[in-house]
Amino acid sequence: MSKIIAIANQKGGVGKTTTSVNLGAGLASIGKKVLLIDIDPQGNTTSGVGINKADVANCIYDVLINEVDPKEAIAPTDIDGLNIIPATIQLAGAEIELVPTISREVRLKKSLQQVKHMYDYILIDCPPSLGILTINSLTAADSVLIPIQCEYYALEGLSQLLNTVRLVQKHLNTSLQIEGVLLTMFDARTNLGIQVIEEVKKYFQQKVYRTVIPRNVRLSEAPSHGQSIITYDPKSKGAEVYLELAKEVVSYE
Numbered sequence: 001m002s003k004i005i006a007i008a009n010q011k012g013g014v015g016k017t018t019t020s021v022n023l024g025a026g027l028a029s030i031g032k033k034v035l036l037i038d039i040d041p042q043g044n045t046t047s048g049v050g051i052n053k054a055d056v057a058n059c060i061y062d063v064l065i066n067e068v069d070p071k072e073a074i075a076p077t078d079i080d081g082l083n084i085i086p087a088t089i090q091l092a093g094a095e096i097e098l099v100p101t102i103s104r105e106v107r108l109k110k111s112l113q114q115v116k117h118m119y120d121y122i123l124i125d126c127p128p129s130l131g132i133l134t135i136n137s138l139t140a141a142d143s144v145l146i147p148i149q150c151e152y153y154a155l156e157g158l159s160q161l162l163n164t165v166r167l168v169q170k171h172l173n174t175s176l177q178i179e180g181v182l183l184t185m186f187d188a189r190t191n192l193g194i195q196v197i198e199e200v201k202k203y204f205q206q207k208v209y210r211t212v213i214p215r216n217v218r219l220s221e222a223p224s225h226g227q228s229i230i231t232y233d234p235k236s237k238g239a240e241v242y243l244e245l246a247k248e249v250v251s252y253e
């Protein structure tokens, strides 16, 4: 079975990229074939798996705008079973370039249909917006994984995301599901984190993953070394929890 999961939350800095890279690496390390799609113009997932953006021949921009075969844009990473379609800053123009095109919301869906059979999981790292790139991702996906940072304004803006999910379900992709809600950057030293967890569980109930991602300095260091936490520091708490999350995601197959 093959599944496409969009990792989305229009709020910035909640752990979308950290989760894409490390859940991807975790799934690959338990034997799954994984393709990461970096559809965020910041390209942090791309550099986070050690790819130098200056060396990228074909990126997700070429797939979306120039109709390059997605197979021509797939690059390997240093983790067995983990590939990526990278993003470069070129993608920043795509929001505008896609507007006048026909079927602009289904570009990614059409491309991913050509490679879906090659992977167990395709994880799409969405940008922090609800623009056409996120709409393409939600339209292409079977489900959406929502990272929520354990902080004071955690639920702020989520109704906008859920409205967008409903609109996509109604007009573009009736089978889009909520895959799960992931609590990130939990800090056990304050009560706030626990309050946020209770609030998010009240709202999303059984959709909240048992695995909670704590704040872990090794997780924030790994991207500057172009590595996932699984390779950067396999003994760290960060590696342990992302592996646990990978197993939890697989358990819902």
Ligand SMILES: Nc1ncnc2c1ncn2[C@@H]1O[C@H](COP(=O)(O)OP(=O)(O)OP(=O)(O)O)[C@@H](O)[C@H]1O
Residues within 6 Å of the ligand: 011, 012, 013, 014, 015, 016, 017, 018, 019, 040, 042, 044, 126, 127, 128, 184, 185, 186, 213, 214, 215, 216, 217, 219, 220, 221, 223
């Ligand atoms: N569990 C964690 N512990 C410590 N630092 C973390 C953790 N998760 C993420 N970070 C750090 O927080 C910052 C934001 O994380 P990340 O880039 O994954 O968020 P994002 O939602 O993808 O951001 P954007 O909205 O800009 O795309 C990064 O510097 C990352 O290294």
